[in-house]
Amino acid sequence: MKILVLNGPNINFLGIREPHIYGKSTYNDLLKLIKEHAHNKGVDVSFYQSNHEGDLVDQIQKAYYDKIDGIIFNPAAYTHTSVAILDAVKAVNIPTVEVHISAVDKREDFRQISYISKIAIKTISGKGFDGYIEALDYLKEYLEK
């Protein structure tokens, strides 16, 4: 089972600024946490982070050719703006779980819209890095059914 963990803009900045919202751990800490969990679960996991919308679209299309079974996706700010990213996930038709580190539903109005949630099989928010772990477990179970 091949799962891609895709992260959008500024996620590479985790732990550097705004620790009160996103915590003190870094992007590398996140990768380590997911890698260990995926290994224990026997899941083949790969990672990609980009600050560029088109780059994320390219990576979603690549997931189709690479025969990726599922995507764990935190589109970050593009969650709230990007029809291109929604269309890409629709086009590849790969089961996708949306993850947000912070509780977006309790934040600013402009964060209340999520385009990706229109296609995501599940949305997890406000659980910090553990949200990615929950997403992996959910996706694994979903794909095994």
Ligand code: CA2
């Ligand atoms: O809570 C989440 O995971 C978000 O997707 C994170 C995005 C934000 O735009 C979404 O509304 C919710 C922001 C990514 C991280 O941004 C940072 C900003 C400053 C310092 C470190 C990270």
